[in-house]
Amino acid sequence: MTFTRSYWHDLCGDILGKELHHSPSLHNEKSISNDHEDYANTLNLYKAEFGYSPPNEYWGRLTGNNRSLAKVVALTLSSSLLLTACTQINGDDIEFYVKCAIGVYVIYKVFKWLGPGKGGGGCSSSSCSSCGGD
Template sequence: MEPNDLELWQKIQAFELDEPGVEFKFSDRLARENGWTKGYAKRVMEEYKKFIFLCCVSKQGVTPSDPVDQAWHLHLTFTRSYWTDLCKNTLNREIHHNPTKGGRREAAKFDGFYTSSNKLYADKFGMQPPANIWQDNYTRFSDINFQRVNIGRYWLVKKPRFSVYSLVLLMLFIACATFIQASDTILSALLMLGIITVIIIAVYKWESDPDRWKNKDDDRTGGGCSTAGSGCNGGDFTSHHSDHHSGGHDSGGHSGCGSGCSGCSSSGCSGCGGGGD
């Protein structure tokens, strides 16, 4: 990392998204609105900071993953924190979020920016982006059928997805059903029902946040890298604008179906100013 990059990254990393002394913090809202654990939301926030950094150093274009884009969307609603504290006082430039204009060309452009984002991430931070936050290209641009749902009025039932765990659950269910049918006492039947319920809940929680089970420290450490950075130099707060989402310099691109910085179509940022869906 060049000294200017390191200096910028340290500024961004030190930026506080969770306002001290506030009972309902940014991380709480991000977790609640997306149905995430608090630990996962914290990791997404760290990846969001990395995305902002990539916006400032990319010469081509940057597009965030969907979880990172959700953090970006939410941060934009904290107008003073985003426009004044982050863009003006920390980056000294604006990062705009521009929705996609649709069409195949936009989709192809954002797909390319997302690929370059992952490569730039590995180059700047010396590691691959976490797969449970930065999905592959196909998932990033296909798994986007979201709607705002009032969970106080509707029940949400997760669709089963076939996996080894689904197969194990099916076999366990059949075994338990057979045991219950052959059982002479109601106590044995209730015991087996309790066991299968506990296993189903455990598998559901594992699928919801598998990282949490691999490393319990993840909830505290997040996903950041404290030894990388990039200077967002060469532009004042008011002079850098563009209509796209991908990386650090004005490139005259448009936004598409995603979000990013400087020249994207799905999402990205432009000229350290970017957009998204």
């Protein structure tokens, strides 16, 4: 945040009348699930308050990032496959085996990166905020 004084004094103190704290997400399965639930609740509160859904250009959707992540994974895996498939197969060709090893390593790293609870989501790396104390 650039204008922390304005945020703390003007927004929180004068307008909201409450402290507004931001806590980083723990990035575990339970925390990510809670973040998604909180974000969905925030979208529902917005709709209830203003009578229409939040605009997509400002408010991401929980399922949108999953599609983007799927595209990145598909591109990574297919490029690794293409790298090995376009290699001339020759019994003595060390390049083929090196490319296969690189392809397997890339696929391994993608699956390790995805791991449990890293399927993407709508909230960012910090948790959704709420009014009130810690």
